[in-house]
Amino acid sequence: MSEAVSYEDLAAIEDDFAEIDDEILRKQYELSKPLFAKRAEAVSKVPHFWPLVMEQAPMEIETFISPQDSAVFGEHLTNLSVTRPEIESATAGNPKSLSIKFEFSANEHFEDEVLEKQFWHRRTADGWTGLVSEPVKVHWKKGKDLTDGLTDASLALFEARKKVGDMKSKAVQEYKALEKKVEHSNGSNTSFFTWFGWVSNRRYVSAEESDKANQEYAQRKEARKRGEKVSAAELEKEIDEGEDEDDDSAVEVHENGDDIAVTIADDIWPNAIKFFVQAQEAEDLSDADMDDLDDAEEGDEEPIDIRSLVQGKEKRSRDSSGPPPAKKAKK
């Protein structure tokens, strides 16, 4: 134990791990792209594929899906897709930024056939990193807004702040209006669609602010690699994160919008076929066919019996108004 290990040594190692993680994410994205395209082609022919996948959504998401949301997903969700728009090549671009696209058939609640939400992975000068997003305009039909005006009010504040050129402004009248709306709806609004209005767990961070912070961060990282001590002032800057006056939580319309985005991108999206099979099995079980339950829990890779489940057979959706489907025949 001759020489001590410094903060800079361990932080430099963590920097290098983060770089490898990004490289691996990019590599995986490039490798999987053709296969996701092939899957999209295949599942487009499977009735109710995405509604059945969404039925199996992990708890983090399921908890926000109201019965009304569930009816919309069950009857009208025709496609879901996830891309990583900032990946430029296998070696360049931030792979943590996400774009999540929902496609819908005509329905009673909104006019949109596509609702696409983009999440940008950004950095601030004080060391915070995370996802931020612009509110998405949902064209609600009259009297049919599932979010009770929250997506509209979130977008209105965002636009008002852009107009005054200050994305932190609390002086615009839209701020007070949204604050009141959020306070009022607290605990009572549970529509998943409010998520389309989500901005940040802290506050919005523009691309320009993030680029500047990334440049400074890269310089410190290089300095660390050269073995230079980072000045105390620089470190303080990195450490004193999360100034309170920056906090925008009083006007945030949805909790943990970033976690929802990551769960969709890293769990639902890659594992969609597995969730689909699970949904089918859940329906089999609810048909009072419980005898395979013990077997189904062994091993980490389940044999898939989709033969009886796809091939064009219509599946019932959660609250279909049609006649109940015939019980699936067991060979």
Added chain:
Amino acid sequence: MSEAVSYEDLAAIEDDFAEIDDEILRKQYELSKPLFAKRAEAVSKVPHFWPLVMEQAPMEIETFISPQDSAVFGEHLTNLSVTRPEIESATAGNPKSLSIKFEFSANEHFEDEVLEKQFWHRRTADGWTGLVSEPVKVHWKKGKDLTDGLTDASLALFEARKKVGDMKSKAVQEYKALEKKVEHSNGSNTSFFTWFGWVSNRRYVSAEESDKANQEYAQRKEARKRGEKVSAAELEKEIDEGEDEDDDSAVEVHENGDDIAVTIADDIWPNAIKFFVQAQEAEDLSDADMDDLDDAEEGDEEPIDIRSLVQGKEKRSRDSSGPPPAKKAKK
């Protein structure tokens, strides 16, 4: 919806995703290897690095660590390392097999300086895949066996089965002996060290059996890719998993040994520096310094203040008998 999607189509897509996952795991392993070596070198100079990391072990593991285990880890764990011994190159070898090595200083419980447990990712003809492991011999000192004979009995059964040439044998006398021991200890043995005796969540699968099953699986996969229909008999073989007579749970000394291995390999191992920092922060907090708690929960990347935490300062371990450390100075 002109042509139907078959079981074979979706299963073939899942096969291809699994191949990409393996390729990515291998790639990540090769890319990270030099950095893990660098980290090992750095953290070897940080007093109590691995004991502090283990203190932050996720619930799945923590639940199995008894106060006595905790004392052994706290005082005597000098190193931890994870390798993937079946990776041959960036393009070949099963990346899911694991080797987990604990290193210890001289202690009152066992003679071993190294306890290394290997997990092999294997397949059976009926479609089961998962990790299996041989029991590890722990050279317990007299009267100091933390597992009350369970690791020894697990090893004895394994050796006896090897001798009779039947790894499923329930006729050897060591089977009954271990069954009784497991039944007796059920609920009362909670030493983490019992994990070194773990074999499988189902039963042991030899390399030969697994190779044969993998070859058959590869043939079916190729047939699927060529668009051939897999015969019903072949599919049944794949689907009727988990024959009951194969189940060895009555002589399994530890639950979910595979999950523990994966948690160590995929969480503790890559995130060790983060866990170390968390452990330091937890000690800061227990020093009644709670004012940063709110800030610490924002953002997904915490600024790390390890400066005051490393650089050769001795840290207390969980139940150190020495004097308490001086309270860390805050600038």
